[in-house]
Structures are given as structure tokens and as C-alpha cells.
Amino acid sequence: MARILLAEDDDGVRAFVSRALAHMGHDVVEAEDGGLAAEVMQEEQGRFDLLLSDIKMPVMDGIALALNVASAWPEVTIMLMTGFADQRERAHGLDQLIYDVIPKPFTLAQVLEKVDDALAGRPPEIISLARQAMIG
Template structure:
């Protein structure tokens, strides 16, 4: 199974995601915000298969965290989460860096399928990611 770094500031969403991924057999490390997520990524020298991060967080948002992790650890697959349409648009500019964006609220099944696809490197729909999907 995969080693996943989850950065999410909402305690209930973080607990749901960590629980779901752990029950699926993944090793999950959780951070309460992007700043802690960046610290953990650096302490672990990027030894994660996947970064799953909320976009809108205090300290360091998910976009900044994705840029940090993507620049230092390009082998880490990145999936962002958001409940805000404007935040999804901000992520659209990162097509070459992120795998996809999952929109909140999401179901357990949605989360697990997206994580499995990201880890397996399956292409995402052209509509959801644009240029990156065409390149795969």
C-alpha cells in the first residue's frame, strides 16, 4: 500500500480521510495545515507516494504546499481537495504539477477511487485536469 501525507485543517475532514485511507491499508501521516505538511515532507525527505491536501488552509495553503513538495520531491503525486469553486480555479494553473482536484464534500467511495487512481497513475478525465490528461 501507499505512504500518504494528508494536509487538512478541518479536524473532522482530516479524521475521516485518515481513517478511510488507513482502513484501506495505507500508511497515513497527517498535518493540520500546509506549513506542518511542508515540515513533515522535508523531515521525511519526500518519502511519500501521495500528498493529499486541502487548498484553503491557514499558515500555508495547499497551493503553496503543492509548489513546495512538487519542486523538492517531483516523484510525489499530488491531489488537492477543496469545497470552494474559486480555489479549484487556482489549482487549474498547476496542471503540470498536480494529478487532480477532488471537490468537497466527497463520499468515501469518491475519495478511495481518486486516491487509488492517483497512486496507480491512471489518467484523469480531460475535463477535470486539461492538458495533463492529454499528455498521459
Template sequence: MAKILVAEDDDSVRAFVNSALLMKGHEVVLAEDGGLAVELIDEHEGQFDLLLSDIKMPIMDGIALALEVGARYPEVTIVLMTGFADQRERAHGLDALIYDVITKPFSLADLVAKVDDALAGNPVEVLSLSQRAGSGL
């Protein structure tokens, strides 16, 4: 299975994500903020298959973390998480750097599916505004 670095400042979300990924057989390394995540990825010499990071965190936010990791370890796939619409919009400028953004709250099934897709390199399904309006999204 994959080696995944999770950067999330909310203890309950971090525990939920950790449990979900461990149940799927992944090796998980946890960080409470982006600054610690950078230290951990350097300590592991970039040897992660996936970085799963919250966008809004203290010390270093997920956008800064994604920029740092993407520049130094471009082989690491990056998925961001957020519960804030304005933060999701900030991530759209990173389209070439990140795989996707998963919106909180998410279910265990949603999280596992997004991680599986990211690890498999499956293309992200992009819905047009008219498709989103028609689907109720």
C-alpha cells in the same frame, strides 16, 4: 500499500480521510496545515507516494504547498481537495504539477477511488463543457 501525507485544517475532514485511507491499508501521516506538512515531508526526506491536501488552509495553503513539494520532491503525486469553486479554479494553473482536485464534500468511495487512481497513475478523465452539461455536473 502507499505512504500518504494528508494536509487538512478541518479536524472532522482530516479524521474522515485518515480513517478511509487506513481502512485501505495505507500508511498515513497527518498535518493540520501546509507549513507543518512541509516540515513533515522534509523530515521523511520526501518519501511519500501521495500528498493529499486541502487548498484553503492557514499558515500555508494547498497551492503553495503543492508548489513547494512539487519543486523539491517531483516524484510525489499531489491531489488537492476543496469545497470552494474559486479555489478549484486556482488549482487549474497547476495542471502539470498536480494529479487532480477532488471537490468537497466527497464520499468515502469517491475519495478512495481518486486516491487509487492517483497512486496507479491512471489518466484523469477530462470532460468537455458539453459533456458536463449533458451529465448534470
């Protein structure tokens, strides 16, 4: 499956998401803040399929991390998570660099579905339109 770098400062959320992704067969590397995630990305020379990062974190936030990763390794898919509306708005300015922003709180099914979609390269807006069409 995929190699995923998970950057999340909340221990509970990080453990929840990491276990779920590992259960799905992904190789997950965890970082507790953006600074550590940037170090891991550098040490691993960008050998990740996906960066899944919280936006609001100490040391380096998810926006700075996304900019750093996108400039050095543009082939890495980037997805952000946040529970703060103002942070979500900041991320929307990065539409060309990030795949999507997952609003918190999310369910296990929601995060796994978004990760699958991102790894498959399915555009988020097409997915939303397709789901709305199926619902009616």
C-alpha cells in the same frame, strides 16, 4: 500499500479521510495545516507516494504546499481537495504539477477511488471518459 501525507485543517474531514485510507491499508501521516505538512515532508525527505491536501488552509495553503513539494520531490503525486470554486480554479493552473482536485463535499467512495487512481497513475481525464462511455 502507499505512504500518504494528508494535509487538512478541518479535524473532522482529516479524521474521516485518514481512517478511510488507513482502513484500505495505507500508511497515513496527518498534518493540520500546510506549514506543518511542509515540515513533515522535509523531515521525511519526501518519502511519500502521495500528498493529499486541502487548498484553503492557514499558515501555508495547498497551492503553496503543492509548489513546494513538486519542486523538491517531483516524484510525489499531489492531489488537492477544496469546497471553494475559486480555489479549484487556482489549482487548474497547476495541471502539470497536480494529479487532480477533488471537490468537497465528497463521499468516502469518491475519495478512495481518486486516491487509488492517482496511486495507479491513471490519468483523470481518461478515467472520466471511460466512465461516461460505460454509462452510455
